[in-house]
Amino acid sequence: MKFVEEYRDPDLAKKLLERIHKNSRKSIRLMEFCGGHTVAIFRHGIRQLLPDTIKMLSGPGCPVCVTASADLDKAIALADMKDVIVASFGDMVRVPGSYSSLQKAKADGADIRIVYSVQDALAIASENPGKQVVFVGIGFETTAPTVAASVLQAQTEEIVNYSILSLHKICPPVMKAILDLGEVNLSGIICPGHVSAIIGSHPYQFIPDHYGIACAVSGFEPLDILLAVDMLVGQIESGQPRVEIAYRRGVKPEGNTQAVKLMESVFEVSDANWRGIGAIPASGLRLRGEYGKYDAEKRFEIEPGPAIEPKGCICGSILRGVSTPLECRLFRRTCTPESPVGPCMVSSEGTCATYYYYQGS
Amino acid sequence: MDDKILLAHGSGGKLSHDLIESFLPELSNPMLDKLDDSAVFDLSGRLAFTTDSYTVNPIFFPGGDIGKLAVCGTVNDLSMSGARPLYLSLSFIIEEGLPVADLKKILVSIKNTAAEAGVKIITGDTKVVNRGSADRIFINISGIGVIPEGVDISAANARPGDKIIINGNIGDHGIAVLSQREGLEFKLPVPSDCAPLNGLVSEMLAASKKIRCLRDPTRGGLATTLNDFAEQSSFGIIIEEERIPVHRAVMAACELFGFDPLYIANEGKLAAVVAAEDAEVILAEMKRNKYGKDAVIIGEVVAGHPGQVVMKTTLGASRIVDMPVGELLPRIC
Ligand code: SF4
Numbered sequence: 001m002k003f004v005e006e007y008r009d010p011d012l013a014k015k016l017l018e019r020i021h022k023n024s025r026k027s028i029r030l031m032e033f034c035g036g037h038t039v040a041i042f043r044h045g046i047r048q049l050l051p052d053t054i055k056m057l058s059g060p061g062c063p064v065c066v067t068a069s070a071d072l073d074k075a076i077a078l079a080d081m082k083d084v085i086v087a088s089f090g091d092m093v094r095v096p097g098s099y100s101s102l103q104k105a106k107a108d109g110a111d112i113r114i115v116y117s118v119q120d121a122l123a124i125a126s127e128n129p130g131k132q133v134v135f136v137g138i139g140f141e142t143t144a145p146t147v148a149a150s151v152l153q154a155q156t157e158e159i160v161n162y163s164i165l166s167l168h169k170i171c172p173p174v175m176k177a178i179l180d181l182g183e184v185n186l187s188g189i190i191c192p193g194h195v196s197a198i199i200g201s202h203p204y205q206f207i208p209d210h211y212g213i214a215c216a217v218s219g220f221e222p223l224d225i226l227l228a229v230d231m232l233v234g235q236i237e238s239g240q241p242r243v244e245i246a247y248r249r250g251v252k253p254e255g256n257t258q259a260v261k262l263m264e265s266v267f268e269v270s271d272a273n274w275r276g277i278g279a280i281p282a283s284g285l286r287l288r289g290e291y292g293k294y295d296a297e298k299r300f301e302i303e304p305g306p307a308i309e310p311k312g313c314i315c316g317s318i319l320r321g322v323s324t325p326l327e328c329r330l331f332r333r334t335c336t337p338e339s340p341v342g343p344c345m346v347s348s349e350g351t352c353a354t355y356y357y358y359q360g361s
Numbered sequence: 362m363d364d365k366i367l368l369a370h371g372s373g374g375k376l377s378h379d380l381i382e383s384f385l386p387e388l389s390n391p392m393l394d395k396l397d398d399s400a401v402f403d404l405s406g407r408l409a410f411t412t413d414s415y416t417v418n419p420i421f422f423p424g425g426d427i428g429k430l431a432v433c434g435t436v437n438d439l440s441m442s443g444a445r446p447l448y449l450s451l452s453f454i455i456e457e458g459l460p461v462a463d464l465k466k467i468l469v470s471i472k473n474t475a476a477e478a479g480v481k482i483i484t485g486d487t488k489v490v491n492r493g494s495a496d497r498i499f500i501n502i503s504g505i506g507v508i509p510e511g512v513d514i515s516a517a518n519a520r521p522g523d524k525i526i527i528n529g530n531i532g533d534h535g536i537a538v539l540s541q542r543e544g545l546e547f548k549l550p551v552p553s554d555c556a557p558l559n560g561l562v563s564e565m566l567a568a569s570k571k572i573r574c575l576r577d578p579t580r581g582g583l584a585t586t587l588n589d590f591a592e593q594s595s596f597g598i599i600i601e602e603e604r605i606p607v608h609r610a611v612m613a614a615c616e617l618f619g620f621d622p623l624y625i626a627n628e629g630k631l632a633a634v635v636a637a638e639d640a641e642v643i644l645a646e647m648k649r650n651k652y653g654k655d656a657v658i659i660g661e662v663v664a665g666h667p668g669q670v671v672m673k674t675t676l677g678a679s680r681i682v683d684m685p686v687g688e689l690l691p692r693i694c
Contacts, residue, residue: 010675010677013675039619043674044674044675044676044680045676045677045678045679045680048679222675222676336686337686348619349619357683358683
């Protein structure tokens with residue numbers, strides 16, 4: 001756009017691209033972890049500009065997309081209960097669950113409120129003392145600290161009708177799971193930007209150490225991403241994988257220790273279900289015992305039926321980087337952003353939605 | 362008068378009467394003051410007629426409020442067909458409990474905006490509904506205008522070679538409103554661009570009749586408007602990312618929330634498709650108006666890729682700019 005930010009400077013971008021073209025010799029596969037990265041890569045046409053030696057794969061970093069159907073079904077089951085208000089981020093409301101979606105439940109009369117932040121949910125709870133308000137907590141380390149803060153606030157202000165359905169997930173374990181599956185032969189990973197602002201860059205150290213895979217933390221501007229790719233190429237060509245930060249304005253190696261402390265004071269690590277990958281040990285967050293009364297799964301008896309995945313949807317293998325939306329038979333035919341079949345088409349950070357918008361037909 | 366609007370204010374009785382009487386001085390003109398069941402007037406020529414309802418939340422935002430927005434929205438819709446807006450209707454649906462002071466503020470803003478645009482409100486209505494049946498206040502405004510001789514503006518009129526002009530920074534309104542949303546409040550140094558554009562349009566038309574398409578990129582943003590042009594004319598559109606003006610604060614907010622400014626709403630912007638030979642004349646004329654001083658040519662109509670909008674990115678790649686679907690939501694990640 002017209003003004004030239006230091007991280008959008010076309011001349012700098014050109015220089016970086018030249019360097020990438022010059023240095024990249026080996027054929028490599030890089031995964032961009034975040035849906036936000038995928039959007040930026042497509043929006044700025046970065047794939048077209050990279051040399052043929054570099055193949056970019058989209059990863060699992062979309063909180064809406066990785067939410068398992070079974071977990072979404074719990075949110076819908078809660079919404080169907082009497083005197084329960086379910087508060088959720090907007091994208092989540094449109095994702096089809098096994099039998100219904102929050103949107104359909106809402107049309108059928110369930111009280112579901114779309115909120116922009118967890119603070120809104122807390123406000124709804126204090127305005128509706130006669131009702132139970134459940135916040136559907138999705139997201140990675142980026143959102144979990146604010147949800148933790150809301151629980152502490154509920155405690156201080158004695159808002160007793162507030163609880164969390166914690167579907168929060170943490171990133172490093174899913175990276176490990178994908179690497180352990182061995183389906184995608186990766187040489188480097190563009191590590192999450194906003195997540196790393198919280199957890200720092202140290203938690204990725206096991207990736208170069210144990211898997212010999214290069215890592216660069218990146219923001220969401222084109223220059224951040226080009227710089228990350230440049231770093232990865234440098235690490236790979238020199239045979240020295242490590243963790244670098246291409247997003248200095250956002251990420252410190254040690255992260256935001258205060259936010260982490262806040263998150264850890266309310267949440268503890270638990271196993272979690274990931275769409276397309278299944279249960280991953282120690283990859284989720286649940287409320288600690290002392291905050292059990294804010295845990296919707298403890299407060300309510302939630303019994304959704306057995307989970308059913310949308311037929312024909314290959315979101316799972318897209319999230320693992322194994323397939324692209326172009327390999328899905330439903331893409332653009334039955335599945336569009338107006339009537340999405342799977343979550344990757346619903347979320348603005350979903351790979352299918354990104355392909356749909358930016359790739360053209 | 363009470364300090365909150367009550368259901369009784371909409372009942373048609375004494376309170377209703379008092380409420381209407383309290384409006385009148387703000388909006389007064391001979392046609393409205395008659396308070397007849399309909400406004401009666403003469404008009405001749407080709408007419409443009411439009412209606413829109415306004416439900417913005419929050420109702421007050423930096424650079425405007427729901428009242429100003431409603432007048433501008435309807436005035437601009439008329440202007441985009443090349444019409445000179447003349448008369449408006451004004452209809453309120455008010456949720457019981459709205460502070461009277463808020464209503465007053467909205468009225469003053471309606472009055473000022475209508476005065477700036479040179480339009481008259483000649484008929485109106487007020488209803489009050491139960492708490493929960495509306496969100497504070499909804500406004501419907503219909504408008505009527507006259508299209509001058511020789512003006513033919515339609516999205517279908519774009520031709521290969523035509524230039525595309527925008528009258529300034531995009532995305533200000535959408536981000537200004539977002540910045541006031543509960544739970545998201547952030548300080549934005551840029552107010553909404555909400556403005557009546559009829560003056561600008563009439564100056565453009567005085568400079569050249571070769572204005573083929575005009576549209577205000579409101580909801581759905583510039584991307585939607587350009588797609589409309591491409592689709593309805595069955596030609597392609599190429600724009601250059603580098604030329605599209607965006608305030609850096611709006612850009613920064615977009616980065617934060619994961620938005621593309623091309624999809625963010627504007628309320629004081631117009632996108633014009635004009636004949637190449639008159640583009641510079643029109644641009645120069647626009648720059649003389651306060652709502653057009655930042656006008657720039659951002660791209661052109663091409664014969665290739667019919668119905669599609671393609672953007673050359675700052676980095677030198679190109680990509681499709683598609684229609685948006687659904688509401689823009691801040692990213693979670
Ligand atoms: S295109 Fe639709 S159905 Fe196919 S994988 Fe993506 S979300 Fe699932």
